[in-house]
Amino acid sequence: MEKIQVLLIEDDPMVQEVNRQFVEQVEGFTVAGVAGSGVEGMERIRTLKPDLAIMDIYMPQQDGIETLTQIRQEQLPVDVMVISAANDQKTIQRMLQYGAVDYIMKPFKFERVRQALEHYRGMKQALNHSGPVSQSELDRMLHRAAEQDAAASMGKSAASTSRNHDLLSAADELPKGLQAVTMRQIVHFLLQQPHPLSAEEVAEGVGIARVTARRYLEYLEKSGRLRLDLQYGVGRPVNKYVISSVES
Structure with a gap:
């Protein structure tokens, strides 16, 4: 499978660089480009046609909510993952309703980003196979992240006990x-x-x-x-x- 092309939409240069390094440490991913605002991000999505856009919420000119809304209105074929300091329920719900595949809160660690990207890669690989998808295969794709989180939580609980x-x-x-x-x-x-x-x-x-x-x-x-x-x-x-x- 060809490498998954990622566009980073983040206005903070330091966070942008951290995101770039994290993404490129995960096998199967490469950063195709970066954008410093929602407006620039939309332009890059149209020209670069990435598989995945990782975007912030708080950005100048056009924030993440407006950007994701516009992506859906234009029916652009790009998946969106959020990495943001926004932690209010309304914002999170809005982004998930508009189809964000994952939502990571700042400050974040590499392990959380790696987990999100690997789950996304597995889902994309499964959906790229020809032929129909069975219910069991779909369940594995949709619930894989939840199972990983539960296993990690159980491991920590057992260690603490x-x-x-x-x-x-x-x-x-x-x-x-x-x-x-x-x-x-x-x-x-x-x-x-x-x-x-x-x-x-x-x-x-x-x-x-x-x-x-x-x-x-x-x-x-x-x-x-x-x-x-x-x-x-x-x-x-x-x-x-x-x-x-x-x-x-």
């Missing part, structure tokens, strides 16, 4: 001098915190002495359940502790 179980089990195998009740209090407190904490912050949150908190935190760090995070400011760096990620 495994990490929490490992941390909670720390109270079952303590060396002499450490108490299971205190360890459980510290662990439950840490599991509720989104940011690294110092021994002083843990001591205050749990209601124990700072020296006591430090002993438990050091044990958890040495056993690999916590990660030491040195934070620098004025004076000496501060030791802060954060739950070790399964991914790291």
